[in-house]
Amino acid sequence: MSPKTKDNRTAIARLKGILIGKPIETHLDAHHRLKKRVALPVFASDAISSTAYATEEILIVFLTMAAIGLAAFDNLVPIAIMVVILLAIVVNSYRQTINAYPHGGGSYIVAKDNLGKYPSLVSGSAMLVDYILTVAVSVSGGVAAIVSAFNDLAPYRVWLCVAFIALITFANLRGIRESGALFAPPTYLYIISLAALILVGLYRVYFQDLGPISHTGEVERELLEGQKALTLFYFLKAFSSGAVALTGIEAIADGVPAFEKPEPKNANRTLIMMAVILGTSFFGLSVLAKHLEPLKDHEGRIKDTVLAQLAEQVYGGRNIFFFVTQFATFGILILAANTAYADFPRLSSVIAKDSFLPRQFTNRGDRLVFSNGVIFLGIAASGLVIAFGGIVNALIPLYAVGVFTGFTISQTGMLVRLLRLKEKQWPIKAFFTGVGAFTTFAVAMAVVIVKFTDGAWIPAVVIPSMILFFTSVNRHYVRVKQFLAVADQVVPPFRTHFVVVLVGSVNAGVVQAVKYAQSLRPDRLMALSVVGSDAEGAELDRVWRQSFADVELITPIDDFRNLTDKVLEEVERLDGLQPDDLITVVIPEFVTSIRSQWLHNQSALAIKARLLFRPNTVVTSVPIVIP
C-alpha cells in the first residue's frame, strides 16, 4: 500500500478536488483514437442536433414575420431542398480540407496558413462567438424540449438553462471531452427516434390519412390567418434561418487527429455519414411538418417545440414515444453544447499561443483541459442565455452569421491553397471549393442583410471589436517580447544597490527585516520611518540606537498624515541620488491566520501596490509568522 502523506490542502482545494476530480499527471495525456461509430456521435452531435430547431426557425419566419399563414407549409419543402443542396456543397469542400489538413484544419488554421493574419482573426473570432452561441442555442433548445414535455417548467426556463450550462462546465472541467461512451447512446437514440418519427409520421400521413394538427388557441388562429404574399426578402430570411442546420459540420474537419488511422479517410467517411443523416432527417422533418402543420411563434407564446408537436400528433398523444423523442432531443442538444466545450478551449488556446488572446487560455488545469477556456465559455454562454431569456430564436441570427463567415473563410483559404500548390486534379477541386466559398459567402451576406435588424448586426459589431482586442493583445505581447529580448552584450541595468527597510517601531519583525537587509550586502542600508511629530521621532531615535547602533535611520516628518505618499516621495528622492541604482524596499510583515490577517499590514499593502509600478524598485516582504 502506498504511504499516505498528510493532507494539508486548504478547504477550497479540497472542494475543488471533489468537484473537479483528482489531478492528472501531465505525461498521462494519452490521446486516444476514436472508431468511426464512436466518432460519429462525438463530432456529429452538434450538426445533427440542429435538426431539432432548424425547421422550427423556418416556420417562425414564415408565420410571424412574413405572416403568410398556411402558405408557410408549402414553402417549407423548397427551403429544405435548398438547405440540403447547401449542405452538400459545404460538405464536399470540407472533404478536401480534411485531406489537406490531417492534423486538424479549423478555419482559423486554414486561414492562417493561406490567407494571412486578418482573415484568420476574422474566422477565429467568428468561430469563438459561434461556439459560445452553440452552447447557448443548444442548451436553450434542450431545455425547450424539456419544457415542451413538462409545460409546468416554463417559468424556470432561464434558470434551467443556466443550471445545465453550469453542469456541462463542471463536467468539462473534469475532462469528459471526447468520451465516446457518454456521447454515443444519446446521439444514436436521437437519430433512431428522429428516424422513427419521420417514418411513422410519413406512413400515417400517406397511408392512414393523418391530417394536420388541430389548432384551437387564440395565438394559433392569429398565426394561421396571415394572408400576406411571400416576398423574396422573407424567403431569404427563412432560408438563412434554415441554414443553421449546417452549424457544427466543421467539427469533423477540426478534429481529424482524433480518428483512427488512416485519419483522413475515416474522417471523410464519418463526414459523409453525418451529412446523409443530417440531410435526410432535416428534409424528412420538413416534409412531415408540411403535412402536419405545426405552429410556432417567436415570443414563446406557443410553448411546445415543433418537434414536440409533430411527435404528439404522429404518436397520437403524449405517450411513451413522445417522451422518448423529447428526452432524446434534450440529450443530443446537451451533447451539442458539449461539442463546443471541446472546440472553444482548443481554438482559444491555439489563438492564445499565437499571442492574440491572453496567455491564460493556454493553461491546462488539473484534469488536462484548458480550464480557463472552459470557464470563460460557461460564463459567456450563461450571460447570453440570461440576456435573451432562454429563447432560442433570438439567438439564431447571431449564430448563422458566425457559422457562414467561418465556412467562407475556410473555403477561401482552401481555394488559395489549391491554386498555390496545384496538386493533382486541382482544377476540379478548386471548382468545388470555389463554388463552396461563393455559396457560403452569399449565404453569409444574405443572413447579414435580411436579418440585420433582428440581431445579425451584433456579430457585425462583435467580430470587428474582437479583432481589435486580438490585435491590441498581440501588440502588447510583441512589445513586451521586444523589450525583454536579451541583447548580445548584456548591460546590467544597475550598479549601486540601496536597501530601505520600512520601520514603524522597533520590534522583532523589524529586527528580522534589518538582518535580512544586511544579508543583501547593499551599498547603502537605511531604515526609513515616517514620524508624525518631533517627539515621536526623538523617541524612535533613542530606541533605534539601542538596537542598531550601526544602521542609519532616516526620519522624515509627515506633513499630511499620508504614509504611502511620503514613503513614495522618499524612495523617489533616494532614487534621484544615483543615476544607476536599484532600490530594494524591505517591508516587515506580520503573517497571522486567514481570519485575522486583515488586521495587519493594510498600509504595507498600499505601499506595495504603489511601488509595484515603479521602475528599478524591488519590494520584499519579510514575514514574521505569528501562529
Place this chain on the structure above:
Amino acid sequence: MGLRNLLGRSAQTKEDLVSERLCAKFGDMNMVSLATMPIRQRVDVCGEIRRMTVKPRAGVPAVEIEISDGTGELTIIFSGRERIPGVGHNRGLTVSGVAHMEGSRRVMLNPLYRLLPKPGQ
C-alpha cells in the same frame, strides 16, 4: 478669476503646499535662498528641518539633518554628536558655513547654527 484661482489652488501638490508655507515663513528673513546658494563660500542660510538621520560616519556618530526654505534643500552634518538639544523636526534654524557637493546634494559640515524660536514661543 475666482474659480480659476480655486482650481489652481486645489490642483497644487502637497509639496507645493509645503514649499509655499516655507517660503512665507523664511522669505522675509532676507537671507540667501537655498536655491541660489553659492558653493564653497561662507554663506548664511535658513530653513526648517524636514528630515533627521542618525548615522554612524566612520564609526563616529553623526546627526544629519535636512533643511528646506521652500526653494531648495540643504544637508547639514554635525559630526561627533548623537543628539543636539533643540534640533528636531519642524524646527527653524539659521546656519552659517561653507557647503560642498556630495553627489547631487549640497552638504554643510558643522556650521554655526542658531535655533529660531518655535511658533508660539
